[in-house]
Amino acid sequence: MTGSESIGIILGQAQKVAAEAEVFQMRTEETPVRFETNRLKQVMSRQGVVTALRLVKDGRTGFATISGQDGAGEIVAMALETAPFGAPAKFTLPARMEYTGVEVLDPGVEKVSVEEMMGLGQGLIDRLKAHTPEIVCEGAVAKVVAEVRLVNSRGGAVSFRKSLFVLSMEGMVTRDTDMLFVGDSEASCRPIRDNETVARSIIDQLEHARRRASVSSGRLPVIFTPRCVAGALMMPLSMGFNGKIVMQGASPLGKKLGEKVFSDQFSLYEDATIPFAARSRPCDDEGVPSQRNVLIDRGVVGCFLYDLQTAALAGTRSTGNGSRATGGLPVTQPSSLVIGEGKTSFEDMVKDMREGLIVEELMGAEQGNVLGGDFSGNVLLGYKVEGGEIAGRVKDTMVSGNIYEALRDIVAVGQRSRWVGGMLKTPPLYLPRLSVVSKG
């Protein structure tokens, strides 16, 4: 039985017992090759199909998922069992609609051979070893092809294929008990043909960390590199703009729509329509067409993000952010996030600091009171700036602050942005003085 037949049958069975129904199916084929200790360790192949059924019975939502081919009969019974306890269904499933083409499939990805993937990863490792012979690398090259199908009882139907290619590498340099961790990754719907971007980034990290430096405790200016912006700031920001959290009254931004909350140098977009970006898609997991959402326009809060049910509860429209990544009912999640570029070069930011820090990776930043915007983490990779120059790597250092305060008083936004792991495109951010505690 092909996929389109099976979801049609499930929809038909569900419609016999429920007022509304929606069947979502995702089929994935993933081929990762893994490297350990500087060499190829494992070649993998993963095939899977997940089918999710959401139905509305007596005004309440029922839900079930199955993995694998079997159980079309079972899934309707399972979803029906949950419906009497389910939340009141406020959403309206989208009827048949036109989807503008968002480019997310490059047939070239499927054609990349395992040998080419092995070569790409090993080439990167060899290049890093040529720079730092004692480096021990671990990483992966993966290609994924996914096929999404969605049908609902209002006649809505969509299906699309998407490709994804990922290159990620981490290196570790050990001297006595001192461990240095470097790394980067790249992801796209198109094949990655060379290791240049990732190699350049990791080699820069190795160069900057070559010397050691000690930093004073106190309040110091701090530059977050794009990787650090992704690691430390995106989770609290995503939560702040999540329509559900706003509706619950738990977002510090909740009542600030249209108000200037951030520095006028700071703009943030959520955009699932960028051609070939790893998180792009023609529509979200509920069939709502993708759009570009302006979250922050020069410091002013522009909108919040919604899935269908949350939007209905909040009396607004879905922004195309229904996601099934949790395995349960759709919840609000951003696709790609993009921070607008500013006017300052990275070099000028560094030159501006008498004593300060550049943070590449802040470990544990997501562990604090994320909802309130607090972050506090160990500088796993970061460099001291002294007299406008990078002096060396700092260790045993914690940086703490609050994202809402830091992004309000932002000093400068970098003029060149880059993608981090396919989820965020951002320039470096020059933040005001943050609390730095260091053992020196």
Place this chain on the structure above:
Amino acid sequence: MRQEMEEALRGNNADYLDLRIEKRNTSHVVYRGKEMEDIGRAGSQGGSVRALVKGGWGFVSFDDLSRLRDKVKLAIAQARMAGNEKSQIATLPPAVHLFDGDGGAGYRAVPLARKKALVEEYNQLLWSVPRIQTSNIGYGDVYKRVVFANSEGSYIEQERTDFVLRLAAIARDGADVQQAHLSVGSLGNFNAVTGLHRQVKEMAERAVQLLSAPKVTGGEFPVVLDPVLGGVFTHEAFGHLSESDFVYENDAVREIMVLGKKFGQPHLNIVDGAAVPGLRGSYKYDDEGVPATKSYLIRDGILVGRLHSRETAAKMGESPTGNARALDYHFPPIVRMTNTFIEPGKVSFQDMVGEIKEGIYARNWYGGTTSMEMFTFSAGEAYMIRNGKIAEMVRPVVLTGNVFTTLGLIDAIGNDLDMNQGGGCGKGAQSPLPVSNGSPHIRISRCLVGGR
């Protein structure tokens, strides 16, 4: 299924093969705020094959259980592409073990209506506390049956049931948002997540109290950890470092982690073991068919052991410990912790705190992570210690340190070991894996605490 599995593994040209077939049922109930957000059930079935050829691994996972032999062939072809040395895995006598549990009767005995009613009860209780802005509660359970067979003649059937409940209360004052958490879990016992009414109410009250609590000024302090946080510290600061897949092929790390090295004072004993019964990290056989053990990692302050898969054990010339675990059939097993804890000492909590002039008493789990050398973990609850007494509540703190020095700075170990069952461990993409960790109250003489 046994015959089909053994048939698929027979007569192939590989150094080692194994096959896992898994069937799982799950249910979940999620409340956000006053309303229920999600209730649902899921079922899945699938399998995976692992092949070892000349030191290289192939791995194939699938949802479609037909034509197992083709999948074995694909895994072998992949392994052959990766292999270029001699395969090494620890030798092991073949084991046969058949299902001996309740067949999921305990899991099915709790109807969905009961689960929903429990979560609703807790949510109402939480909302009865004045000034609560909102709440998040997630309940989830899993019943799974896993059948394992390998090319050496092992055939192992196992089943398990997991229950997990996580609650958060959120209080708000203007732009200031504070939260308090509670996580509990159990291997097989639904009653472990019932009857928590007093704790749930206290959690909600704590979220409100945090609004008026001051922030700590960052710096180095003596810190006393409660058993929950002590367990997270043990897991993050030391446990991950003892996972041999990080050590076995890295000469520099092997040197640091050489057995016999002093890591702590003589009162420090750290154990990991799935053979410790009845905890969320407990099982009879790991996902490579190796019997579970209880292993001392640190004994009398000295590094004496580490956690192994069959491959890491063979390559390091040590005995396998039964610590190779896979999240589910989509993943190959990797070296993981199970139940990790610091053994109890003799110091009373009063004596531990009594000797501190200015310090921090950190309680309750919020999160933790490690880079091996450096670790951070965060407390859900914290108090200043002043002149030997627990003083005012402060905002939750993040603690950090260097594992190689911090273990040696544990200068008091309490007599009150307790295990935390509410956590899950992430490594690679495999998260959350059920584990437990624990500790008595412990004191670290100096620890870096973040703050303004």
